[in-house]
Amino acid sequence: MQRTPEPEPLQLDPAECQALLDRHAPLFAGIKAGARIGLLPEENFDSTAAAMLVWEATEQGMVAAYRRFPGFDAVEVDLLFIPDHETLRRLHDPANPLPFADLKRKVRRRETLLYVVKPRAGLLDLGYEEFLDSLGLTFMGACR
Template structure:
């Protein structure tokens, strides 16, 4: 017979999985977030992109990736195939532990980027910077990354 704590743990995992599924599927919600924070993405060049991938997909080296891309001067949210770090086609990749993207998604309408920053600090999201710093600067990523508490330029410029 399973203990009460084991059952509660299983219930928590099931709830996290359901929340994650809803978060991954809500392309219009993510698009609305990007529109509300358009000032952070205006400096991006066309084709500039960041991706979000589930930890399980990152570990397996394959799966689906949620991508925020600048196309013809506007931000778009889309799915892309994820085939590993070397071939993901984004400058920055966020890898989400179970429940992390659901936590950000739950705050889409009030402080999602703040929650994203918190998830980075707490280890729910891992960030992989796949482009050199000079490329990130040239392509306009600085304001977005700094909004997440990632002051990669430091005090001296």
């Protein structure tokens, strides 16, 4: 039986990732258990064994873990951010007072791409409304 290759490690300490979620728990308060947000570093985007960071909502709060990115066909996240390493580093920097404002700004400017993997209705059911609204995604692009 062929073994799945181990994901390449990100440069982030898992404890730092969890600490970020714990520090900003209120931001995810409306998101329901089972929801998952993926962060795939831009530099790893085309790698067949790319590792992505996954934030999963549980009854106890958001939990950070690494998963292999299996491609768009099979990825099991609701939203998939494609930040560069620097954005990821700043996001997890404990000295950054507004890490998510930084990320949102980059999404709005499309410096960080965000794939919407689940349909809108599914996202609303999972409690993403306020999160999506704050990103200003709906009215970006050609028809602005």
